[in-house]
Amino acid sequence: MEVVIMSLLAGCLLGASNLIKEAWVGYLDRIVMMIVFILLIAVGIGIGSNQELIANLTVLGWKAMVIAALSTVGSILALWLVASKCDFLESDKIKEEEL
């Protein structure tokens, strides 16, 4: 856990410094994507090597579906409420007119 957070923070500091050139970020994103694929295979291995998990995959899928639906609906309702109190786009139009 500590290793993971520390490396994230170290990366943030390095990225925020001026040491990183713009051109490197494109390559970096590609490298990160490759590592992500390796790790996704590891996620799969974690599932595949666990017989109990495989047997319960439909139950997991159902749980995932419900959590996804609830969090999506929650975010829509929350943003709907906020957007009804605060008009984000109108102010943009005014700014554009001022310009």
Place this chain on the structure above:
Amino acid sequence: MKMIGCIVAAVLAGIALGWMLPSFMITEVLDKVVTYILAAMLFGVGISIGHNRRELMKIKEIGLRILLVPLAIAGGSLLGASLASLFFAMSLKEVLVVGAGFGWYSLSSVLITQLYNAELGAIAFLANVFRELMAFVLIPFLAIHIGKIVAIAPGGATTMDSTLPIIAKMTDTSTAMIAFVSGLILTTIVPFLIPLLLAMG
């Protein structure tokens, strides 16, 4: 959509591999190796986040009010996800962590598998894939029937990349810009929020 196919294929390949490998191959050593790979990945993610500092500065120009958009999306997602603990034998922490992926299935599943367990990692993967798929369907509906801004919500962290084109198509330039900034902020929050939630008792 091509990306999601590749990612699902990678996980399926892993499942097949995990099924075939004898269990003694999947040792604590492998687990440790993966943790270091994860640390390397987060170092790279961190550099990207830090580098985005320049783009985040633009928020000041647009106005700090725009921060309400990702805040509402994050708060609503977590609140919605928390309700799931009423239906399932899952702790509040577990459902919150799954909801905290905000649609970023690759990072959330990898983090949760390594820092917690394979079962919750699998749920996080599926839930966040479902969220992105739902976003593709909901964005046009919300943009037409409810409002342009509300159409940003279902995409969560993905509104800075995979769902941005459809938002841009269904709304306008100002909304697409707000969607990008909102996705950027949520993408910045996820790698911090998931370990923090998992570290809580």
